[in-house]
Every structure is written in structure tokens, then in C-alpha cells.
Amino acid sequence: MFSPTRTSPTRYEKLCGLAALLCLVFSAWSLQAQDTFKTETSSGVSNIRIAVADFKPLSGDPQTADLKRTFDATLFSDLANAGIFDVVSKSLLPQSTPGAPGEISLQQWSVAPASASMVAFGAFSVQGGKIVCNGFLFDAKNLQYPQVLAKQYSDEATDDASRQIAHRFADEIIFRLSGGSQGIAETKIYYVKIAGADKEIWEMDYDGANQHAITHLGTVSLSPRISPDNSRLAFSSLGRDGFQIRMYSLLLGRMVNFQSVGGTNLSPAWAPNGKDLAYSSSRSGDPEIWIADANGSVARRVTSFRGPDVSPVFNPRTGAQIAWISGRTGLPQLYIMDTDGSAVQRMTDGGYATSPSWSPNGQFVAFAWDRKYGPGAPGGQDIYVMEIATKRWIQLTHDGGRCDFPSWSPDGRHIVYANTADGTAAHMKVWTMLADGTQKRALTGIGADMPNWSWK
């Protein structure tokens, strides 16, 4: 799943599954032998080398240059971020800017130094307040029938629209070249923005652009979780009677009802059917996992064991299992159970485990883990991925300060998480990386925490 090939989808899936399994096994072995290591998920299959040409400006409209610059930069970074490409550095590209299939000379792009296998190019113009954009993807090694993709886009002449067009074109390219994996360039990330004593829920594009506030509640709001259909945002907010689950409708642009109950109510999680919500509730005294519908009614208790039970997450593939964190034996550990509370399985063997996120294919759980946690021990909370079937794990972050709240991208190739280099909670930033721990980069400045990646 981390390593794309251009074989047929079924063969591709088999290969990827095998590759992922192999690298988990190897990395688990090697981790026990040494303190730090880097996982290799490409497993011998090299990434596709793609050249991304600056698009050709086709109109004299004064807005064209600015909007085209946004488009070019967004398309380049979307493909570079995808994790399946080796994007040719702009300094190695030919001088020409082809705007249409008749204008490109493919040999120029396939020979050194560009040495591209694929070329993305096209034309960009602004006509009568509208962007018109033609995008092409050509196979540089196939001189006879080079065209892989031809797309035309039209939208309002705004900076945001030109970014969205680039995201859509990038997603098309990724879909064609990744063996059928949906791109994530149009997805959103919800997170907690720290503003003095208050914390509000914010939204941004997957690449960190377009950061803006969703809530203005003037209190501490935590754990945003977007519904599978992107219509509602569940989170937990501090009110007069402590933390309660709150619900915001992104379609109505306002808070909607979620039944308030006694006790502390925390860490909501959507079932993949979009109808059920699991969360931690202490209405009966001890914090337990409960499942209610999206209005908070017909709630039923799932766990029943003394000690904190918190941070549930559904298996997004089946909806039939929940991973969560329990302190029933002391320090918090990662557990898995069926949604009726049966078949409880402890997954971690010690340390301090928190914040699980289940991968979209159902195979892995990412979580934050401090394996040497204890009084006086130096904090080393990092992001780990565990394969559920084998309980083998790999470590994705190392020595970068405290990490928490991993959340999978819908394509299962990326993980967004929160990190504070100096350990100070107020200095948290939201970062993204590939699911093998490479290509880490910050998406926000300090004061951003608890990211949650949308389902699509």
C-alpha cells in the first residue's frame, strides 16, 4: 500500500500487502536490535519519475500571473507530497513551456537531466473572471500514444479556486498512476487551535493552506472528529458541568443538538456508517466507552471495568471493532474489542499508549506510545503503527519531541499528527508524514493540536 506499481490492480494489491507485511516484520526485528532505524516501505519498487511543467499562460488578464503561480506551486507540492512520485526538480526541466499536446517535444523531457517517465503540463488562462485550465499527463516513454490524461477545468478567478483546480488535477494523476488509489488533495484536516486559555476547532486543506476557524465558543474544545460524509463535526467542549460532546453542522454552519448527560464526556469517534458515535462517558461514575446515535440518544455502555476508558476509534473497514485506550491495569494501554464489548484484546505490552487511529484498510492502528514511561523517566512519546493481526509494530517518529494524535489520510499513505519539539503543550504544531515515517513536514505554526483527517 505504500509502494505503487503499475501492474494490474489485483496484482498490485497482493504485492503491496506482501510488501507492507514484510517491511513490518523486518522493521520490528531490526527495531529490537537497535535503538533507532528507518523503515523502508518502497521495498525495491522505485517511485515514478514525473516532470511537472509550469503551465503556459494564455491570457493577458492581469490576474493570470498570480493565479497561475498558485496553481503551479500547488500542483507541484501535491505530486511531491503524494509519496508515489520522484518529482523532477524544477531546475532540471527543459526551458520550453508546452501548453497543448502539439507543443510538447517528449524527447526533451525523457532524456537526462530530466529523465522523466511522465510529464504533466498544460495551459492556464483567465477569461471574463473565470479560470480556464487545460491539463495533460503524457507518458514520456510512449512516443506513439503518449496521452494518459487530458482534463479541462473552469472556475471563479480566485486564489482558492486555482488551488482547488490544482488539487483536482493532482488527484486525477495520482488515481491513474497509483493503481487506483484515490488522491487526497481535496481532503481537509480538522484540528484544535490554541488561543490563549481557549481552544477552538479549525479547518485547513490537507497541505496546510486555507486555515480558518470553525467554532467560536470561547471555551476549551477538544478532539474534533469529522463525520464520514463531511457533514458534521463532533468534539468535546468544557461547559459549566464539565466536558460534553458537542456537534457542529458544516452544512448549516452552526451548532446542532447533541443530548447532554452527566459526567465527563470525551473523545467522540464516528462509525463508518455515519450514524453511530462512540465516546468516553462517566455518566455512571467511571469513564467508560459508550455508543450513541448522532444526536446522543439511545446510548449504550460498551465497557465495564474500573479505570479510565477513553479515545475509541472504529475499524473504518468493517465498523465492527473498536480500538481504544484503557487504564484498567495501570498505565494506559491500547486495546481492541468488538462493538458489543466482547473479544477484548490488549495490544501493547507496557509503557504509556494513547490516541489510536485505525487505518482505512483496517489492517493497522497508529497510536502515540511512550515505551519507557514512568516517574522521572525522560519523555519520549512517539508515533507508532501496529499491525493488528500480528501485534508487530514500527516506530515512525524519533527524538523529535513529544508526538500525539496520529490520524490516517483516506488513502492510508499519510499520517497527520501533533508534535511539540520542546515538550511544551502550547508549542504543539500539526505535522504530516508518509505512513513509513518519511517526508515529515509541518503544516501549521505553533498552537495547533489534535488533527483529524477527513474520510474523503
Next chain:
Amino acid sequence: MSAMQIKFRKALVLASVLVAIGAVTGCHKKASGINPNSLGPAPAAPAAAPTATITADPLAIDLGQSVVLNWRTENATVVTIDGIGEVNANGTQTVSPSNSTNFHLTAKGDGGTTEANVRVTVRVPVAPAAPPPTETDMGSEAAFHQNVQDVFFDYDSYDLRPDAAAATAQAAAYLTAHPAIKVVIGGYCDDRGSAEYNLALGENRANAARTALVSAGVPASRLRVISYGKEKQFCTEENESCWQQNRRAQFSLDR
């Protein structure tokens, strides 16, 4: 006429003058002859005095409920009820007074004026704010914090330590002696570990303190629990003394 006779006459005149004065002043109404009844053309026989009764059902209500007034009068030409105004000679009226009220009925007729009263009692619920809690009821803020001290917890634990058990015992005694006091128990954690897990842990800590107070006889209805997890820190240094400060159940007056 003899001197004797003159004296007698003088006395007689004086006496008759006195009688005349007395008749004019002392018995004015009867003697004056300006009785309006006697001036009127028709009534040969003196009119009967009006009669009036008024009842209320029920006589006592809660605030917001209504009550039915029922009155009967006879021989009255003008019937008024204070606060309602002129009404029919016989009638009913539904009212919902906001305070206890005397309904005063006045029936005026040719034969005079008669009054009737009924008192409707309105039970106003005693709002908590109505009798402001005095210093003596609640005890002073300082005395509260002196006697009801925060309890501290070990790392990742929500079990009461021996020192915490002693503190809650003292707190329970003080709260039993001051039954007007209501308490918010806040659960707090140090800033290590995860925000979500710490909120659940803080809930367990506050509940542990609450359970200790309830076991010692403090009614649960006077205690409210809120977990703040690691969202509200008392100090932010990265050392054990600060972490210990933050691992607590804090008591404060619930106003």
C-alpha cells in the same frame, strides 16, 4: 316681679338655650331634618341594607396557578372588587395573583354599603437566591480553604493516599458542620501524557474525593464533579514538585 322670679326666669332661659344648643349640635342628624331619605320623593319604607359574600376556590395556590372568585350580593346597585373594578352583582372571575391577596368586595346599595373579604394565599417557591446565603451559613472562603484542603495524587493514580484520606476526613467534618455549603470538586492532572486520557483520569480523581466525602456522610447532592484533565494547569515547570501540584482534586465553593 320679685328678684326671686327674675333669677328663676334667667335660669329658665339659660336652660332652654342649652337645650337648644344641645339639640342643634349633639343630635344633629336626627334633629336637623336633612336626612336624604326623607328628601327623596319615592321611598316610603326605608331600603334594606345590601348583603355580600365572596369566596375563593381554592384558597391557597402555588405561584402561577389560578383561583376562581365567586360572589353573591343582594340589594346592591354598585359592586366593586378592589383590583378588578366594577363587577356584576353576582359573578365569578378567574384570577391568578402573583402574591397573596385580599380580595375586597364593596357592595353599595340604597340601604347602605356592605363589604366582604376573602384572602387568597399564594405559595411562592423559595428561590435559592431569595434568602441570600449569609457569611454565617456558608462560612468564610478562608475558613473553607483552611478546612477543606485539596487532595493530591500519585503519578497516574486515582487512589486516595493516606494524607489525602486525612484531608477528606477533615473536609467532611467541616462540610457536615456547614450544611449550606455546596462544593465543586475539580479533577486535575500533570501535563505529561495525552489530553484525552488525562481528562478521564481527572474524572476518576475527582470521583475518588467525592466518594470519600459521601462515605463520610456528606450528601452527594451537595457535591459536583468536573474534570479539567491537563487543560487548566496550576504551574508549568517540568519538575516533580510542579507535576505533584497539578495532580490534584481541588475543592471550591459551588455558588
